[in-house]
Amino acid sequence: MTRRRAAAWGVVGVLAVVAAWELYKAVGPAEGVSVGGDGTTGSGVMILPRTGDRAMPHTWEMVARLFASTSGGSTPPLWVAVVQAGALTLGIAAVGWLIGVAVGAVLGLVMQRWRLAEWGLMPWIVVSQTVPLIAFAPVVDALGKQLERDGVPWAQWLSVAVIASYLSFFPVAIGMLRGLQAPERAHLDLMRTYAAGYGATLLRVRLPAAVPYLLPALRLAAAAAVVGAVVAEVSIGMRGGIGRMLIQLAGQASSDPAAPWGPTFGTIALGLVAAGTVALVGVGLKNYRRGEETA
Structure with a gap:
């Protein structure tokens, strides 16, 4: 295609x-349409x-609202506020993505190197993704505030970045593990005949073979980092980001129903920008993408 x-x-x-x-x-x-209830009170x-x-609201009303002022008067159009808030969220998500990639890559390397580590870590890595962020984000924020009281500099945006990394490390860890296990047996045997150590085999065989697995994982991690950042902003009440903006406009939906869709579209755009930016990495690694559908 x-x-x-x-x-x-x-x-x-x-x-x-x-x-x-x-x-x-x-x-x-x-x-x-509701199911259940008594049919008269609308419950169910x-x-x-x-x-x-x-x-x-109609889709054209949502689009038109983007070009209207944010809150009336001489305030800038809604799309300008969405871009400004989205830029902050995207920057925080990028920091979380970098942290998640580093953690996921290390976990993947450790699990590939030692089978016992894979047996011990993999269940916990999977279980970690079942923890609801809406409850986990305030815990991270509380720990950050405790560190700040103890004299360790900790801005609120760091809590958001940690939550973003919490979602993004998972696909990287799985993709790294699958990719490092992907080389053919004959290639590994050839490296052994050259008396190559683990480091040389990792650099020359395993990592190049991992690229087709790792690139999709990095794109998925980028989108997950955006989701984590938005949810964390909502949960801990961080101001300035698109998550907080979404909550504020949702509270005005009864009088301005098209307004909350502006930051909603902005959030979708952030995910696409994040995944698309990471996809550019694959352009420089096209020689290592054998077996991946690149057409």
């Missing part, structure tokens, strides 16, 4: 989502959303 065709399918996918949104808004029930489990203008 060519890049042009892939881009075209991406546009088609976006248009399909827009069409599905508008179609459901046109034909869906105004009060949604909502399985289909409401289609009123407050719950589901």
